[in-house]
Amino acid sequence: MPPFPEAARIALANTQLRTNLAHATATIRDKRARVVAEVDDWEELRTAGAATKDRVLLDLDTHLVRLEESLIRAGATVHWARDAEEACRIVADVAKAHHVDEVVKVKSMATQEIGLNEALAQEGISAWETDLAELIVQLGDDLPSHILVPAIHRNRAEIREIFLAGMARAGRPAPEGLDDEPAHLAEAARLHLREKFLRAEVAVSGANFAVAETGTLVVVESEGNGRMCLTLPQVLVSVVGIEKVVPTWADLDVFLQLLPRSSTGERMNPFTSTWTGVTPGDGPQEVHVVLLDNGRTRALADEVGRQALRCIRCSACLNVCPVYERTGGHAYGSVYPGPIGAILNPLLRGVGVDDQVDSLPYASSLCGACYDVCPVKIDIPSVLVDLRAQVVDAHRGGVPRPEAVAMKAAAATFRRPGLLRAAERLTRPGLAVVRRVGASAWTGARDLPPAPKESFRAWWKRTDGGRS
Numbered sequence: 001m002p003p004f005p006e007a008a009r010i011a012l013a014n015t016q017l018r019t020n021l022a023h024a025t026a027t028i029r030d031k032r033a034r035v036v037a038e039v040d041d042w043e044e045l046r047t048a049g050a051a052t053k054d055r056v057l058l059d060l061d062t063h064l065v066r067l068e069e070s071l072i073r074a075g076a077t078v079h080w081a082r083d084a085e086e087a088c089r090i091v092a093d094v095a096k097a098h099h100v101d102e103v104v105k106v107k108s109m110a111t112q113e114i115g116l117n118e119a120l121a122q123e124g125i126s127a128w129e130t131d132l133a134e135l136i137v138q139l140g141d142d143l144p145s146h147i148l149v150p151a152i153h154r155n156r157a158e159i160r161e162i163f164l165a166g167m168a169r170a171g172r173p174a175p176e177g178l179d180d181e182p183a184h185l186a187e188a189a190r191l192h193l194r195e196k197f198l199r200a201e202v203a204v205s206g207a208n209f210a211v212a213e214t215g216t217l218v219v220v221e222s223e224g225n226g227r228m229c230l231t232l233p234q235v236l237v238s239v240v241g242i243e244k245v246v247p248t249w250a251d252l253d254v255f256l257q258l259l260p261r262s263s264t265g266e267r268m269n270p271f272t273s274t275w276t277g278v279t280p281g282d283g284p285q286e287v288h289v290v291l292l293d294n295g296r297t298r299a300l301a302d303e304v305g306r307q308a309l310r311c312i313r314c315s316a317c318l319n320v321c322p323v324y325e326r327t328g329g330h331a332y333g334s335v336y337p338g339p340i341g342a343i344l345n346p347l348l349r350g351v352g353v354d355d356q357v358d359s360l361p362y363a364s365s366l367c368g369a370c371y372d373v374c375p376v377k378i379d380i381p382s383v384l385v386d387l388r389a390q391v392v393d394a395h396r397g398g399v400p401r402p403e404a405v406a407m408k409a410a411a412a413t414f415r416r417p418g419l420l421r422a423a424e425r426l427t428r429p430g431l432a433v434v435r436r437v438g439a440s441a442w443t444g445a446r447d448l449p450p451a452p453k454e455s456f457r458a459w460w461k462r463t464d465g466g467r468s
């Protein structure tokens with residue numbers, strides 16, 4: 001993927017994308033604001049959620065070991081995965097042990113983060129998304145552009161085209177004469193997916209939360225398709241980021257209040273599924289849990305950035321971000337777009353190794369709207385600023401950039417009054433020259449202000465510091 005500024009420039013030229021995004025984000029934003037305003041102790045809930053997550057992160061190893069013990073006691077098999085490759089290998093091995101060539105999937109950011117669908121495809125195993133928006137993305141050979149609504153960049157006319165062209169390739173074709181009525185599109189998806197639910201022997205999920213005291217995994221969703229995957233197949237593999245652990249059910253209570261209002265603007269999400277290992281004769285009879293690091297311990301070691309691991313993936317920060325609203329999610333080049341993506345990707349992958357990742361902390365105006373809405377109070381602007389400093393440090397040495405040279409020259413000038421006096425006299429002719437030669441890289445995205453009529457020093461002298 002190109003660095004953010006290049007990808008954003010392309011996205012900004014797409015008027016349809018901007019129209020779709022502006023409409024969708026404004027709708028979710030308004031809904032969220034209304035239902036959050038109903039809760040008198042919303043700020044206290046945010047503080048409690050942030051405190052719980054911080055407590056867990058500072059003692060993560062203890063909570064994870066407790067979770068592992070509870071899971072094993074409940075009949076699950078626990079795997080630990082250091083990175084994406086290990087996690088994909090574990091899921092593929094489970095599928096191959098059952099001789100299946102397809103699995104059904106519950107919507108999961110973790111499995112997208114590790115590129116599971118692509119890895120399984122290389123092993124000859126098809127992974128079918130069952131969340132409606134994920135299905136639209138998959139059938140359209142597209143990439144998700146939003147954490148909660150991966151197909152937010154598509155309107156219903158585009159979805160109809162995708163269903164007509166893509167469903168037949170993946171199973172049951174779209175009904176003849178399908179129009180773009182939302183109810184008809186949803187029915188087409190329901191019929192298409194039903195075949196897959198009834199056939200699948202292996203399902204793959206993530207988890208929104210993992211309760212350490214009982215080894216219970218939790219998935220919250222709006223459609224109920226996830227629940228079909230969690231109950232019908234005989235084998236279930238759940239890929240769970242290690243930061244998803246919460247110590248007790250009492251802790252979970254806070255997050256089940258924070259999440260639905262922040263994400264879909266609902267008082268309570270329609271479906272909350274919980275499962276604890278294996279229950280004989282009920283649901284999957286073989287349950288695997290893959291506890292995934294993939295950069296999370298790297299993020300944990302970052303004193304400022306570790307708060308990003310509090311994230312409960314509600315997507316509220318995306319819906320209020322002026323940058324996201326104009327560029328869409330693809331410009332961020334990652335499954336985590338928007339403000340949280342701008343900090344999570346560099347934290348998980350490290351700065352200084354990839355220009356695209358290093359560009360993300362700059363994909364923000366630092367307006368602070370993301371911090372205001374975050375249900376777990378992640379101070380995204382502060383993390384962005386800290387990561388910018390890390391990016392600058394990582395690129396020190398070698399040939400300095402023109403901006404760095406200009407800043408150094410400015411610093412030297414401000415330190416010497418004589419030099420500053422001379423520079424003030426040269427401001428006008430200097431700016432005139434700069435305008436003619438080589439300032440376009442700067443002025444392409446910013447204004448170059450006109451030179452003032454007189455310097456501050458001259459003004460002070462002339463007016464006696466504003467007194468005359």
Ligand code: SF4
Pocket residue numbers: 262310311312313314315316317318340370373374375376377378
């Ligand atoms: S950073 Fe906060 S607002 Fe953004 S997705 Fe995570 S929890 Fe939600």
